[in-house]
Amino acid sequence: MVLTLTVNGDHRASVADPVTPLVDVLREEFHLTGAKPVCREGFCGACMVLVNDKPTPSCLMPVALAQGSDIRTVEGLGSGGTLTAIQAALEACDAVQCGMCFPGMVVTLTHLLATSPEATRDEIRAALSGNICRCTGYERIVDATLSALAVK
Amino acid sequence: MSDISATMDFRRRDARDKLRGRTRYTMDRYLPGMLHAAVLRANVASGRIVRLDTSRAACMPGVRAIITAADAPGKIGIGIADHPLFARDVIRYDGEPLAAIAADTLTQAQAALAAIDVEIAPLPAVLTMAESLAAAAPLVHPDWPNYEVLFEGGAREGNVAWEATVVRGDVDAAFARPDVEIVESNFRVGRQNHVAFEPRAVVATYEDGRFHIETSTQVPWTIRNATARILGVAPSRVRVTVPPVGGAFGLKFDLAIEPFAALLARASGQPVRLVNSREEEMLTCLFRENADIRIRSAVTRAGEIVGREAVVLMDCGAYGGEQIFLTTMTAHTLGGNYRLGTTRLVSRAVYTNTAPNGAFRCCNGVYCTFALERHTDEIAARIGMDPLAFRRHNVLGDGDLGATGQVFEGNVLGPMLDRMDTLREAAAPSRKLADGRLFGRATTVGTWFVFVGPSAATINMNADGTATLVTSGVEIGSGSMMQSLPQIVAGTLGLNPDDVVVRAADTDAAGYDAGVGGGRTTVSLGAASLSAAQEVRTKLLKVASEMIEAAPEDLVMRQGRIEIAGAPGSGHAIAEVATRAQARFGPVSGTGAFTGAGVPAMPGCVAGHFIDAIDIPVFAVHDCDVAVDPETGQVEVLNYRVVQDVGRALNPRAIHGQIQGGVVQGLGYALHEEVTIGTNGRVCQNGFETYRLPLALDVVPVEISLYEGAPSVGPLGTKGAGEVPILNVGATVACAVANATGKRVQELPLTPPRVLELLLARNGELGHPHIAEAWVDNLVRPHGTAAQDRK
Ligand code: FES
Numbered sequence: 001m002v003l004t005l006t007v008n009g010d011h012r013a014s015v016a017d018p019v020t021p022l023v024d025v026l027r028e029e030f031h032l033t034g035a036k037p038v039c040r041e042g043f044c045g046a047c048m049v050l051v052n053d054k055p056t057p058s059c060l061m062p063v064a065l066a067q068g069s070d071i072r073t074v075e076g077l078g079s080g081g082t083l084t085a086i087q088a089a090l091e092a093c094d095a096v097q098c099g100m101c102f103p104g105m106v107v108t109l110t111h112l113l114a115t116s117p118e119a120t121r122d123e124i125r126a127a128l129s130g131n132i133c134r135c136t137g138y139e140r141i142v143d144a145t146l147s148a149l150a151v152k
Numbered sequence: 153m154s155d156i157s158a159t160m161d162f163r164r165r166d167a168r169d170k171l172r173g174r175t176r177y178t179m180d181r182y183l184p185g186m187l188h189a190a191v192l193r194a195n196v197a198s199g200r201i202v203r204l205d206t207s208r209a210a211c212m213p214g215v216r217a218i219i220t221a222a223d224a225p226g227k228i229g230i231g232i233a234d235h236p237l238f239a240r241d242v243i244r245y246d247g248e249p250l251a252a253i254a255a256d257t258l259t260q261a262q263a264a265l266a267a268i269d270v271e272i273a274p275l276p277a278v279l280t281m282a283e284s285l286a287a288a289a290p291l292v293h294p295d296w297p298n299y300e301v302l303f304e305g306g307a308r309e310g311n312v313a314w315e316a317t318v319v320r321g322d323v324d325a326a327f328a329r330p331d332v333e334i335v336e337s338n339f340r341v342g343r344q345n346h347v348a349f350e351p352r353a354v355v356a357t358y359e360d361g362r363f364h365i366e367t368s369t370q371v372p373w374t375i376r377n378a379t380a381r382i383l384g385v386a387p388s389r390v391r392v393t394v395p396p397v398g399g400a401f402g403l404k405f406d407l408a409i410e411p412f413a414a415l416l417a418r419a420s421g422q423p424v425r426l427v428n429s430r431e432e433e434m435l436t437c438l439f440r441e442n443a444d445i446r447i448r449s450a451v452t453r454a455g456e457i458v459g460r461e462a463v464v465l466m467d468c469g470a471y472g473g474e475q476i477f478l479t480t481m482t483a484h485t486l487g488g489n490y491r492l493g494t495t496r497l498v499s500r501a502v503y504t505n506t507a508p509n510g511a512f513r514c515c516n517g518v519y520c521t522f523a524l525e526r527h528t529d530e531i532a533a534r535i536g537m538d539p540l541a542f543r544r545h546n547v548l549g550d551g552d553l554g555a556t557g558q559v560f561e562g563n564v565l566g567p568m569l570d571r572m573d574t575l576r577e578a579a580a581p582s583r584k585l586a587d588g589r590l591f592g593r594a595t596t597v598g599t600w601f602v603f604v605g606p607s608a609a610t611i612n613m614n615a616d617g618t619a620t621l622v623t624s625g626v627e628i629g630s631g632s633m634m635q636s637l638p639q640i641v642a643g644t645l646g647l648n649p650d651d652v653v654v655r656a657a658d659t660d661a662a663g664y665d666a667g668v669g670g671g672r673t674t675v676s677l678g679a680a681s682l683s684a685a686q687e688v689r690t691k692l693l694k695v696a697s698e699m700i701e702a703a704p705e706d707l708v709m710r711q712g713r714i715e716i717a718g719a720p721g722s723g724h725a726i727a728e729v730a731t732r733a734q735a736r737f738g739p740v741s742g743t744g745a746f747t748g749a750g751v752p753a754m755p756g757c758v759a760g761h762f763i764d765a766i767d768i769p770v771f772a773v774h775d776c777d778v779a780v781d782p783e784t785g786q787v788e789v790l791n792y793r794v795v796q797d798v799g800r801a802l803n804p805r806a807i808h809g810q811i812q813g814g815v816v817q818g819l820g821y822a823l824h825e826e827v828t829i830g831t832n833g834r835v836c837q838n839g840f841e842t843y844r845l846p847l848a849l850d851v852v853p854v855e856i857s858l859y860e861g862a863p864s865v866g867p868l869g870t871k872g873a874g875e876v877p878i879l880n881v882g883a884t885v886a887c888a889v890a891n892a893t894g895k896r897v898q899e900l901p902l903t904p905p906r907v908l909e910l911l912l913a914r915n916g917e918l919g920h921p922h923i924a925e926a927w928v929d930n931l932v933r934p935h936g937t938a939a940q941d942r943k
């Protein structure tokens with residue numbers, strides 16, 4: 001059976017077992033390794049992708065369920081090598097350390113920027129509760145988000 | 153002359169691709185024809201392998217190679233070679249590797265693992281240090297006397313893998329003085345999991361008789377040498393390269409899964425990728441070790457510490473590994489904060505039938521500092537002295553002796569405490585909380601060190617005016633490789649840091665390096681890079697002086713040009729000079745090497761230590777306010793302050809990032825993170841649902857003050873800054889919670905149930921029946937008798 005997926009605007013075919021987690025299809029078949037399977041339990045957010053604009057842990061979604069949805073991975077954000085507002089802010093604030101959590105952070109924060117232009121520090125923290133970072137201690141990420149919101 | 157100040161606070165170059173998901177970590181790498189590997193692991197804590205038959209697995213679809221103990225003859229270790237790659241006849245911990253398989257897909261490899269026929273006869277296990285040290289306990293390594301000793305000097309016997317001692321002065325006499333109070337405290341801490349976001353991962357190939365290992369590691373040279381030892385080949389047959397590393401924290405400071413992939417690549421003739429699952433990482437991550445500690449001090453009522461003794465038991469798990477080395481650290485983390493009249497310490501690495509422990513950011517230091525600082529508060533309470541005044545009175549200053557008789561230089565901790573007073577006063581939150589929660593505050597001090605060790609660097613000056621820095625350094629996320637080193641090179645050569653290309657670590661291309669960890673990157677690799685850059689500078693200035701017709705001393709290198717000092721716009725672009733130099737003399741390069749001089753201990757003071765004294769001490773003062781909910785036991789950290797000795801801050805932004813991150817990891821250790829071992833010998837926390845990491849909502853912004861100017865042999869006066877921030881977080885939170893509740897905090901983490909038990913006085917006092925009452929009864933052999941009983 002062949003599944004068809006829309007990933008970053010492209011239609012792609014997958015031969016994966018329908019119960020395979022979406023993250024594995026993205027990485028192993030399409031070689032989109034931005035989403036990271038860090039916990040595979042839906043807790044860390046490193047595998048977050050946008051499914052119809054909603055941040056979704058791709059480790060918990062069987063690939064069959066992703067058919068017919070618009071899937072956007074971190075690779076599909078921004079265009080032609082330019083950074084999005086949140087990516088630029090995270091870079092400017094020197095928020096990145098090892099970087100493994102950031103593809104997922106960027107996806108979550110992209111959604112936050114689009115839906116909560118007035119978010120406060122505490123609201124940003126709450127929005128990040130599904131994205132764990134082991135390196136940075138979060139503060140720079142929150143600072144960067146505030147500055148991206150201010151620019152908007 | 154260097155002008156590093158012009159290049160400070162330079163942003164990291166690797167952020168953009170990390171933010172776009174383009175960075176290829178080891179776990180993201182693919183090679184054509186690559187196989188996928190999986191490892192079969194034991195599911196008993198102790199047992200004998202009766203049968204291990206791989207013939208059925210070998211016929212499974214997609215299987216290309218299977219390896220077992222027969223394929224890996226060597227044993228590795230630090231101090232003692234006690235660790236085989238696969239369990240051979242005997243299983244010593246739940247999770248120990250038995251066999252590995254490479255197949256076309258990971259699913260096929262996993263299916264084939266299930267087809268290996270294994271029969272194991274269970275044996276009695278020792279799961280705790282108390283069980284392991286009991287008389288007639290089964291030995292984890294019955295063969296211990298026959299193991300190859302790689303470093304002489306530690307005492308060993310039975311389940312004591314290694315014992316290191318310090319004796320300075322007549323401690324018995326100090327304790328017998330009539331004018332002293334004797335204060336005794338016991339502590340216990342559990343294991344902490346690094347939870348590096350990228351699991352340990354490797355891709356290996358075998359070509360032309362050599363192994364190429366791409367791996368997520370902090371120590372490319374260790375991987376090269378240890379893999380060769382395990383495989384029984386010459387180290388020069390192994391090449392290690394390192395892609396960007398997705399977090400490490402010490403987890404990747406030791407050999408892990410690399411030999412499996414290497415052997416499978418040789419056996420199959422194809423590239424092999426092996427990535428640990430999260431569960432494997434949770435169960436076998438070389439945790440920060442659990443430890444049991446007793447400290448006793450003899451203190452005068454005026455607040456002089458005239459004698460101190462300590463017993464530190466460090467659980468090394470089934471194999472000695474880094475714990476053996478870390479027994480050394482106790483002397484410096486317990487004995488490097490305060491002036492001690494006399495002291496004796498014993499640290500013992502103890503075998504148990506549990507997953508091995510290893511290095512973790514400020515290894516050993518976090519719990520020794522917790523124990524020491526809680527003990528310090530208990531002393532102050534006993535003699536009726538303000539704890540801050542007691543600290544101020546006793547912290548080590550210029551000319552004071554550390555535990556091993558090392559003479560400390562400079563007054564650092566005292567002024568840092570003053571600096572903290574200012575920070576704290578500026579914060580001034582209310583001492584009473586309106587919501588009925590209990591308020592507590594504490595200030596603690598801590599001493600850590602830079603693990604100096606050897607490093608090498610080469611700089612190739614390119615004709616286009618850029619410089620390529622070649623080292624075995626690895627970017628693990630701290631920014632040392634992507635910020636500090638290019639700044640040092642750029643500052644010396646008058647370049648923009650972006651014009652310094654940083655070559656990824658490659659043991660075929662760069663000289664030996666002790667590894668990225670222990671806060672040593674900026675210091676050791678920095679010093680090697682600085683001296684390589686100085687050689688390049690001298691060569692370029694010589695050529696430029698002919699071109700400009702001015703003496704080299706009159707020239708400066710700045711903003712990509714070599715000019716006559718004081719005459720901006722004179723001279724030539726560095727690219728022109730480099731091109732000319734290349735045409736006349738050949739390409740310009742420079743090399744640099746560095747290692748710590750090694751500071752001696754007082755003669756006779758130490759036994760079994762890998763490092764007698766510390767080359768570069770690093771000090772920290774932490775302070776926090778907490779609120780404890782008496783109903784739920786919930787501890788909230790209200791604010792947090794750090795004064796950190798950085799020697800010289802090359803990149804304050806990067807250091808601030810490290811401090812915020814390190815403190816939050818410390819808050820995890822202090823409040824949430826706990827690894828426990830079940831009665832079956834298996835780690836109970838196998839994922840993020842059961843192991844609770846700090847979330848964005850749990851943390852506070854850390855107020856930071858960088859203390860500069862303390863003496864350091866590091867390049868330009870630097871010290872390592874990434875390791876230290878976690879050092880006294882557990883201590884500070886514990887002291888603050890003790891102050892809030894009026895209870896004796898003896899264990900971490902302070903989870904709500906544990907705090908409630910404290911408040912209700914449920915658990916009674918913590919004792920350590922397996923630590924003998926008299927200090928000397930805790931030794932395998934008396935201090936200082938090492939030489940006699942060695943054959
Ligand atoms: S890997 Fe999907 S949430 Fe952690």
Ligand code: FES
Nearest residue numbers: 098099101133135
């Ligand atoms: S930067 Fe390493 S996990 Fe977030």
